[in-house]
Amino acid sequence: xxxxxxxxxxxxxxxxxxxxxxxxxxxxxxxxxxxxxxxxxxxxxxxxxxxxxxxxxxxxxxxxxxxxxxxxxxxxxxxxxxxxxxxxxxxxxxxxxxxxxxxxxxxxxxxxxxxxxxxxxxxxxxxxxxxxxxxxxxxxxxxxxxxxxxxxxxxxxxxxxxxxxxxxxxxxxxxxxxxxxxxxxxxxxxxxxxxxxxxxxxxxxxxxxxxxxxxxxxxxxxxxxxxxxxxxxxxxxxxxxxxxxxxxxxxxxxxxxxxxxxxxxxxxxxxxxxxxxxxxxxxxxxxxxxxxxxxxxxxxxxxxxxxx
Amino acid sequence: xxxxxxxxxxxxxxxxxxxxxxxxxxxxxxxxxxxxxxxxxxxxxxxxxxxxxxxxxxxxxxxxxxxxxxxxxxxxxxxxxxxxxxxxxxxxxxxxxxxxxxxxxxxxxxxxxxxxxxxxxxxxxxxxxxxxxxxxxxxxxxxxxxxxxxxxxxxxxxxxxxxxxxxxxxxxxxxxxxxxxxxxxxxxxxxxxxxxxxxxxxxxxxxxxxxxxxxxxxxxxxxxxxxxxxxxxxxxxxxxxxxxxxxxxxxxx
Ligand SMILES: Nc1ncnc2c1ncn2[C@@H]1O[C@H](COP(=O)(O)OP(=O)(O)O)[C@@H](O)[C@H]1O
Ligand SMILES: [Mg+2]
Numbered sequence: 320x321x322x323x324x325x326x327x328x329x330x331x332x333x334x335x336x337x338x339x340x341x342x343x344x345x346x347x348x349x350x351x352x353x354x355x356x357x358x359x360x361x362x363x364x365x366x367x368x369x370x371x372x373x374x375x376x377x378x379x380x381x382x383x384x385x386x387x388x389x390x391x392x393x394x395x396x397x398x399x400x401x402x403x404x405x406x407x408x409x410x411x412x413x414x415x416x417x418x419x420x421x422x423x424x425x426x427x428x429x430x431x432x433x434x435x436x437x438x439x440x441x442x443x444x445x446x447x448x449x450x451x452x453x454x455x456x457x458x459x460x461x462x463x464x465x466x467x468x469x470x471x472x473x474x475x476x477x478x479x480x481x482x483x484x485x486x487x488x489x490x491x492x493x494x495x496x497x498x499x500x501x502x503x504x505x506x507x508x509x510x511x512x513x514x515x516x517x518x519x520x521x522x523x524x525x526x527x528x529x530x531x532x533x534x535x536x537x538x539x540x541x542x543x544x545x546x547x548x549x550x551x552x553x554x555x556x557x558x559x560x561x562x563x564x565x566x567x568x569x570x571x572x573x574x575x576x577x578x579x580x581x582x583x584x585x586x587x588x589x590x591x592x593x594x595x596x597x598x599x600x601x602x603x604x605x606x607x608x609x610x611x612x613x614x615x616x617x618x619x620x621x622x623x624x625x626x627x
Numbered sequence: 628x629x630x631x632x633x634x635x636x637x638x639x640x641x642x643x644x645x646x647x648x649x650x651x652x653x654x655x656x657x658x659x660x661x662x663x664x665x666x667x668x669x670x671x672x673x674x675x676x677x678x679x680x681x682x683x684x685x686x687x688x689x690x691x692x693x694x695x696x697x698x699x700x701x702x703x704x705x706x707x708x709x710x711x712x713x714x715x716x717x718x719x720x721x722x723x724x725x726x727x728x729x730x731x732x733x734x735x736x737x738x739x740x741x742x743x744x745x746x747x748x749x750x751x752x753x754x755x756x757x758x759x760x761x762x763x764x765x766x767x768x769x770x771x772x773x774x775x776x777x778x779x780x781x782x783x784x785x786x787x788x789x790x791x792x793x794x795x796x797x798x799x800x801x802x803x804x805x806x807x808x809x810x811x812x813x814x815x816x817x818x819x820x821x822x823x824x825x826x827x828x829x830x831x832x833x834x835x836x837x838x839x840x841x842x843x844x845x846x847x848x849x850x851x852x853x854x855x856x857x858x859x860x861x862x863x864x865x866x867x868x869x870x871x872x873x874x875x876x877x878x879x880x
Pocket of ligand 2: 713797
């Protein structure tokens with residue numbers, strides 16, 4: 320897809336999100352969640368470029384969400400909390416990435432899963448600090464110094480999510496076209512050649528890992544600010560699986576894919592849950608099956624569809 | 628000729644197979660050294676040891692006086708030794724141009740996250756190298772869609788793009804059409820001579836060997852059994868019979 324066409328599509332997409340949020344007030348919350356998950360899924364997509372699937376990235380989502388919950392009391396300003404939580408998630412990504420970037424394929428996927436399960440149980444077990452499965456309330460915060468009432472607060476998080484989504488999509492697009500981003504795909508196809516070119520594959524993957532952790536952290540911080548309540552479930556392995564699901568659904572061929580996947584996922588979930596109770600897993604499962612069988616490139620490839 | 632690379636007493640066995648059984652070999656500055664020998668003689672193993680893929684069980688590999696045996700491949704590449712492969716090692720989902728540009732990027736160590744791989748300077752350089760190999764029309768072809776000969780050439784082009792001081796090539800002309808072989812080796816040799824790059828190449832085509840090698844080393848069962856100027860080595864009846872597989876009518880048993 321040309322730059323122009325992709326930019327136009329992104330713009331239409333952003334306008335559609337704003338229009339829907341304006342027309343249907345209760346969608347504001349759903350769309351904020353979708354954008355947040357889209358950002359996290361974008362990070363998972365970066366690793367997928369290197370052929371690596373993480374089944375543990377919800378750990379970074381939960382980590383940043385709890386960081387917001389803990390810090391909101393002292394740092395009551397969202398525009399400080401967000402970058403702080405993102406930075407902390409990136410740092411955790413660096414520490415964990417130094418370890419997991421040595422592993423590939425099933426070992427990479429399972430190590431991420433294992434670490435996220437350890438983190439989940441820490442959140443659950445240390446009741447005196449984290450309030451266990453009850454989770455923690457996130458105190459009210461200001462946006463650019465302004466105290467916001469309910470509707471204003473909803474709009475503030477939605478706009479922040481939209482701005483961050485666009486920002487990370489642009490960053491990911493530039494990154495994937497840069498030498499380090501292009502080298503990611505080289506890890507998938509011919510890792511040894513990277514070594515023989517003098518380029519350490521682990522470092523190539525580590526950069527992607529830190530970026531993906533920062534993106535998952537962004538999602539966690541946004542979700543904490545919009546739900547105002549964080550629980551260990553945010554880091555449960557099913558939440559990690561959800562991110563992988565979203566990437567496959569939306570498509571890993573372009574940076575818009577994860578966002579299309581996230582919006583489709585959240586809308587199907589909400590509408591299906593409202594109309595046919597307990598049927599949404601069935602519907603999502605069927606959709607995923609259809610994508611894998613008929614549209615490997617996900618929703619993004621359907622949009623790209625007719626080639627010019 | 629001043630040696631740039633000196634292998635001393637390299638030994639490596641796989642189980643009972645002695646793939647390197649005391650290899651001593653010097654490569655001179657700017658020299659073209661051909662390695663010939665039957666399959667399984669240990670030619671690839673020698674290249675693998677020189678480039679850090681395999682660690683010799685004993686012996687030294689001196690690069691300008693420093694022992695590089697056992698260093699990881701990327702450290703050896705960074706010192707100025709590049710290689711191509713018997714089986715081409717390309718980034719199959721990238722275009723030929725991007726394969727080359729990645730090699731240039733790796734050489735330059737320029738890893739800004741925001742500047743594109745296909746920046747004008749690198750694209751231009753990559754296209755120039757591709758032209759030398761007659762691959763410019765395939766620049767936008769995905770590497771996994773190339774035929775065997777083009778894959779081989781792209782693989783060597785990537786090693787050349789690293790601008791090494793020593794280039795090790797494992798059977799560079801196998802898989803390349805006979806009609807194109809000499810032309811390509813000629814171009815390659817010209818580029819390497821112009822920049823004073825030393826080259827070691829494993830070769831089965833004796834015409835290529837006699838025309839382009841300054842010296843020939845003959846491998847057999849992990850040892851070097853003959854080493855000298857091509858005219859002398861290729862005329863040796865023992866070498867002709869054992870290695871090249873030519874039975875001279877008048878040779879004594
Ligand atoms: N990684 C390896 N593991 C086990 N045996 C090997 C390995 N690499 C090479 N060999 C054996 O070492 C011998 C030399 O192989 P090689 O260097 O590939 O020979 P050549 O390149 O001269 O054909 C062969 O007998 C081969 O089977
Ligand atoms: Mg070989």
